[in-house]
Amino acid sequence: MAQIELPEGSWLGRVERAGIGPAIVTLRDGSLVDVTCRAAPTVRDILEMDDPVAWLSTAEGETIGPLDAGHSWLAPCDLQAVKACGVTFAGSMVERVIEEQAAGDPDRAAEIRNRIGARIGDSLSNITPGSTEAAEVKAALIEEGLWSQYLEVGIGPDAEVFSKAQVLSAVGHGADIGLHPISTWNNPEPEVVLAVNSRGEIRGATLGNDVNLRDVEGRSALLLSKAKDNNASCALGPMIRLFDDGFTLDTVRGLELDLTVTGKADGFTLNGHSSMREISRKPEDLVAQTIGRHHQYPDGFMLFLGTLFAPTQDRDTPGGGFTHKIGDRVTIACPELGRLENRVRLSTDCPEWTFGIRVFMANLAERGLI
Template sequence: MRIIRFEEKQSQNPVLAAVTEENKVYSLPYSSFLEVIEVAKTKDVRPVDLVNEIITQSVPLTESFDELKLLVPVEAPEVWAAGVTYQKSKEARNYEATNGKLDATTFYDKVYDAERPEIFFKSTKERTIGPSGDLFLRSDSNWQIPEPELGLVLGSEGEILGYTIGNDMSCRDIEGENPLYLPQAKLWARSCSIGPAILLAETVEDPYQFEITCKIYRNEELVVEGSASTNQLKRKFDELASFLRKDNIVFPGTVLLTGTCIVPPNEFTLDDGDQIEIEISNIGKLINPVKSQVAQVAK
């Protein structure tokens, strides 16, 4: 069962809805994903059972899922991200930090094997966009890529409420120049997107079997394609969430991105007009165009 938000055509107001495995869409009488969680807790039922009860007494929307103008499925007050959680990510970070010396070892090797994972602040709800929204390129970077990741939607205790898709945009040249530049390499306006849906956690039998694909199009031509699985992840999701909540406040609806295993070729950088498509099995496809802020100003 997936939870989405979309913009109602007539009123342009946000609507919360559930999407079944058959892709039928049912409006829900709640204002947000977190309200679903709270009502289910009050009634002492699982969120999926609450939603199923509503669906059995409702009729699906006449519009299909593909016709809806989707919004971020949850307005995450904060988005955090974990780094170097896959072998591929470790190799890419080493390449950036050593000017292409593939056999060199760095602090990225240390954090990959360390007890403590790398977790960094990525975004706020004001900086985060949803499906079809424009992602911005950073104006002072010449080497930028998307990072397709599975996102954990967390409760106030750091518990995993659901799974979504995240795009952790990254400036490889800025991070490679100096690790202290990580916040600038990761966080700027419209540098993060999440969506298109939240897959309820209790409906997932094995979260380490998600298949992830990423495609990048330029002038409608496929220029980058990669795939991975969460079974390649070095760390467990509960482990990552536990380090985020350690001596910290976790606001309900916080999203924790869990790292990437898909890295474009080292000679590739995003350009104005590119389109990024990230798909994760059973969750959906997150599509975002890319815009250069420099190009927008020039126009």
């Protein structure tokens, strides 16, 4: 894996320390500092503080080495739920409609994309979800037989918010990411992920890969959980960059993400891009649709904001589109948030997830942290 480089900022993450367990780390002068303590045994506790940036800047800790010293990175969250928003960009919205129309068949998708994809994309790119104009477009598309459940959550009043991964099941930078073995059409999804506390306050952001099985979800939206939540199918990291004077929600609104997939077996290279400037819904609105009087998250949550990226580049056969191959290297990079890099394997070949909440609590108790 490539070395991690991070800009100046307020950083919060987790690494696995051999013989100890998960450690909460921050970045100071190019080195990682373990700040795990009884006052803050979890990332959740730090995000609940009135001023997590101030606490991190003065917290006592142990320097455990340079940032690029080959640490065993964990996902930078711990007790937070991992939620995700779908169909938040017009471009990816069109691809979801195509998946549905093709019933998960990538060969049919090429024909459908040529027939209706551009038309739908052109008509939806500047529409505000839930607006009167959106309702009028919906009525017109229904008359033409082009309406879809994906368009409903794309331009309708209610966003799609789903559970991406179980608490503590996400993997970090450098880890293997998993594909369910039943899938033959799948792709990475480069996304900005917000760190939100129990009060609904957005504390910072990180990078995420919302690994997606296009054929499974395309067969039926009711298979969303099977398409999204599998062993090692969610990657986050490398660290959460907390909001401060130099990095705010306004910064997040302008982030540009680059994706590179490099094939181990065939040397294939896929380059993609996702621009937060083209998101259809405001990040704060997506947070408000996730947490409130209707639904509480006492330990906070991580929220994937969706992606503009939807790969159509052919990898093997003309019209066949893109799908992963085992051994692919996936890199998601953003100047403000660093680089998240993972290797693709089958979920059944990735290390099993065994470090759940009960084991985590026992570990913290044994270390005298709770």
